[in-house]
Amino acid sequence: MVFCIKVNFKLGEKTRKIMLDNHLLSKSYKLKKEGEFLYIPLTSSNFDKKIFEDENIEFEISELDENEISKINSEKKTSFKDYLLKNFKDEVEGNSIAHAYDIVGDIVILQISEEITPEIRKKIGENALKLIPSVKAVFRRESDVKGDFRVRDLEHLAGEEKTLTLYKENGYRLLVDVAKVYFSPRLGWERKRIMDLVTFDDIVVDMFCGVGPYSIACKNAEKIYSIDINPDGIELLKQNIVLNNLENKIVPILEDVRNVDVKGTRVIMNLPKYAHQFVDKALEIVEDGGTIHYYTVGADFDEGIELFKSKCECEILDKRIVKSYSPREYVFVIDFKILKKN
Ligand SMILES: C[S@@+](CC[C@H](N)C(=O)[O-])C[C@H]1O[C@@H](n2cnc3c(N)ncnc32)[C@H](O)[C@@H]1O
Known part of the structure; x- marks a missing residue:
């Protein structure tokens, strides 16, 4: 039997609050509505009736059969992190094994080191598929981002063997192929910051x-020139x-940026590892008067600032840590307003 307070529906919220304050509200059962009455489950039928009468x-007090009222499922679902820690x-x-992972659309990318056996990697992958909501494919980072295209090798662990997915952030949608083009969901906040600066x-x-995440985040601009040497990147950008x-608004250009002749008021240099080679x-x-968003890897901001100061007159509009890169290094962004070029 479940003891309940039966009140008129209109007094339900007030009654529930009094019950909560007096530790009388059961957390094991849901409230039940029947006609104009509400049945609110009690922790005990033995209480001072005056607390309601005073109000x-x-x-x-009504007794309901167990099968007349729904139970609250208080069992916490195991998360992937719980599974790993257990x-x-x-x-x-x-x-x-990292309990942090990247989700790009319905693809999840785990960080598991090579020293974990392939069988265990697959088993972890199967569990990620089961425990992380809305995931269809599970991969593992097999290498760091590398080469001119900054793409990493991936090992398939579980689910569909697909690498193309649809990713949503900041109100726009992006087709991403995680095996063919660089993409980081961890930069969503940073793109939102740039989005808010664009005029x-x-x-x-x-x-x-x-694939154009920054370009598309800049959609309020008058024009956007989007350059990349990776043909797959430009193909996805077009889509x-x-x-x-x-x-x-967006002009896709498949070319080494060094060969491209364009001018702009806002320049985005998101190639952190090598951006220093492209400052000129x-x-x-x-x-003149425009802004460069300079992304760089290092232990602090100094190197980037010195590099720009040696090449132009500039003002630092903002500087931030964007994400960690290695145990002692970060990806930084420095926003420079270019006052005069040397
Ligand atoms: C770190 S990824 C950033 C991609 C994108 N901005 C993003 O946030 O997802 C750097 C990109 O620069 C491209 N790239 C590298 N060298 C280049 C060059 N010389 N000219 C044009 N693009 C280049 C790579 O193909 C890669 O797509």
């Missing part, structure tokens, strides 16, 4: 655009332009 609440605590603590008269030059109705080109592109 002019007319009520009855089964691989030492490996997680020793950093050979209607900006001409944006996205020097290293990939993303259509997907986001930006045919009149960025300065050639940016108009």
